[in-house]
Amino acid sequence: MLASTMPLPGTDDPINVAQTIGFGVIAVVMVVSALRVVTTKNVVHAAMWLVLVLAGAAAQYVLLAAEFVAVTQVMVYIGAVVVLFLFGVMLTRARLGSDAELTRKNWYGAAFVGLILVGLLGFSLVDTFQDAKLPEDRQVSLAPDLPADATDAEVEAALEEPNVGSNTAAISDSLFTQYLVPLEVVAVLLTAALVGAIVIARRD
Amino acid sequence: MLLNQFLLLSAVLFSIGVYGVIARRNGVAILMSIELILNAVNINLVAFAAWRTDIAGQVFALFVIAVAAAEVGVGLAIVLAIYRNRRSVDLDELDLMKG
Numbered sequence: 001m002l003a004s005t006m007p008l009p010g011t012d013d014p015i016n017v018a019q020t021i022g023f024g025v026i027a028v029v030m031v032v033s034a035l036r037v038v039t040t041k042n043v044v045h046a047a048m049w050l051v052l053v054l055a056g057a058a059a060q061y062v063l064l065a066a067e068f069v070a071v072t073q074v075m076v077y078i079g080a081v082v083v084l085f086l087f088g089v090m091l092t093r094a095r096l097g098s099d100a101e102l103t104r105k106n107w108y109g110a111a112f113v114g115l116i117l118v119g120l121l122g123f124s125l126v127d128t129f130q131d132a133k134l135p136e137d138r139q140v141s142l143a144p145d146l147p148a149d150a151t152d153a154e155v156e157a158a159l160e161e162p163n164v165g166s167n168t169a170a171i172s173d174s175l176f177t178q179y180l181v182p183l184e185v186v187a188v189l190l191t192a193a194l195v196g197a198i199v200i201a202r203r204d
Numbered sequence: 205m206l207l208n209q210f211l212l213l214s215a216v217l218f219s220i221g222v223y224g225v226i227a228r229r230n231g232v233a234i235l236m237s238i239e240l241i242l243n244a245v246n247i248n249l250v251a252f253a254a255w256r257t258d259i260a261g262q263v264f265a266l267f268v269i270a271v272a273a274a275e276v277g278v279g280l281a282i283v284l285a286i287y288r289n290r291r292s293v294d295l296d297e298l299d300l301m302k303g
Contacts, residue, residue, distance in 0.1 A: 019205050027213045034217050034240055038224030043232055050236050053217070057243050060210065064254040066262050069246070069269075076269050081239065081276050088232045088280040092287040101294065102230050110226035114219040121215035125208060132207040138254045170259045171266070179263050186270045193274030197281035203288070 016136065023063055030056035041102055047085045054078050065138035068168040139167055210251035218244035231283040231293040235276060242272045 033052035040046050054077040061070035104110070150158075175183055217240055224237025246265045253261025287293050 016205060020209070023205060023209060027209070030213065031216055031220070034220045037236055037240060038220055038227065038233075043230060046233055046236055050239065053240065054243065057247060060213075060247055061250050063205070064210070064250050066250045066253065066265070069250055069262050069265050072266060072269055073246075076273055077239075077243075081273060084276055084280055085232060085236060088235075088283060091284055092232065092293045102233060103227050104229055104296070107227040110223045113226060114223035117222055118216055118219035121219070122212055125211045125215060129208050129211060132255060134205045134207055134251070134254050135257060138257065167259065167262065171262055174259050174263055175266075182267065186267055190270060190274050193278050197277040200278070201281035201284045 015133075019063060023060070026056045026059045026063075030060075039103070043089045043102065044086070047082055047089065050085070051078055051082050054082070064134070065167055067166075068171050207251060207255045210247055214244040214247040214251070217241075217247070229294050229296050231286065231295055232280070234295065235279045235283070238279075239272065239276070242268060 030053050033049045033056065036049040037046050037053060040049065054073060058070040058073040058078075061067070061073060221237045221240030221244060224240060225234055228234050228237060246268050249261040249265040249268065251261075253259060253265075283293055286298065290297065
C-alpha cells in the first residue's frame with residue numbers, strides 16, 4: 001500500500017511521496033527541455049522547448065503553494081515573452097530550418113564552465129541545507145483583521161487562533177503595504193522599458 | 205519535501221543557462237538562455253519563501269518576472285536594431301568597438 005507519507009531513511013520525519021514523485025517527473029522534463037533550448041540547431045524549436053521549461057517552473061510553483069506566481073508565470077512568460085521571442089526570430093529572418101552556425105565552435109569551453117558551476121553550486125547547497133525540510137502546510141498566515149480600537153485581550157485572542165489564508169491574499173497584502181514603493185518603481189520601469197524598446201526598434 | 209531538491213534543480217537550470225549564454229552566437233538564443241537563468245533564480249526565491257513561510261520571496265519572484273519582461277522587450281529591440289544595421293544577429297560578428 002502506498003502511503004501518502006513515509007519515513008525518510010535516517011530521520012523520523014515523514015516525507016510526502018506523491019509530491020516528491022511529482023517534483024521528480026517535472027524536474028526531469030525541465031532539465032531535458034532546458035538542455036534542448038541551448039543545444040537545438042533551430043531557433044524556433046528552442047523557443048518551443050523554452051515553453052516546456054517555463055510551464056515546468058509554473059508546476060513547481062504550484063507544488064510550493066505559490067499559486068499566484070504560477071499564474072503570473074503562465075500569463076507573462078508563456079503568454080507574452082515567448083510570443084515576443086517568436087516575433088524576434090521571424091523579424092530577424094533567422095533561417096527557419098536547422099542552422100549549424102547557432103553554436104560557437106569552442107562550445108566545450110562553455111560546457112566546462114557549466115559543469116564546474118553545477119558542481120560547485122550542488123556541493124555548496126547540499127553542504128549548507130543538508131536535510132532542511134519544507135513545511136507540509138505552505139500557506140502563509142495572514143495578519144489578523146482587527147478594528148483599530150481593539151482591546152489587548154481581543155488582540156491576544158486573534159493571535160491565538162491560526163489565521164491561515166491563501167498565499168494570494170498574503171501577496172496582495174504585502175504588495176500594497178510593505179512593497180508599495182517597489183511596486184510603483186517596477187511600474188515606471190516597465191513603462192520606460194517599453195517606450196525605450198519602441199524608440200530603439202523604430203525605423204528613423 | 206526537501207528544500208535541497210528545488211535548490212539543486214535551480215542550480216542545474218542556472219548552469220545550463222550560463223552555458224547557453226557563452227556558447228550561443230544568435231542574439232535571440234542568448235536572450236532565451238538569460239530567461240533560463242532568471243527562472244532558476246525564481247525557483248530559488250519561491251522555494252525559500254515556502255521554507256521560511258515568508259511571503260517576501262514570492263513578491264520578489266513577481267518583481268523578477270516583471271523586470272525579465274522589460275529586459276526581453278529592450279533586448280529584442282536592440283537585436284532588431286542590430287539586424288537592421290548589419291543584416292545579421294550573429295554576436296560574434298559585432299566587432300565595431302574592437303580596438
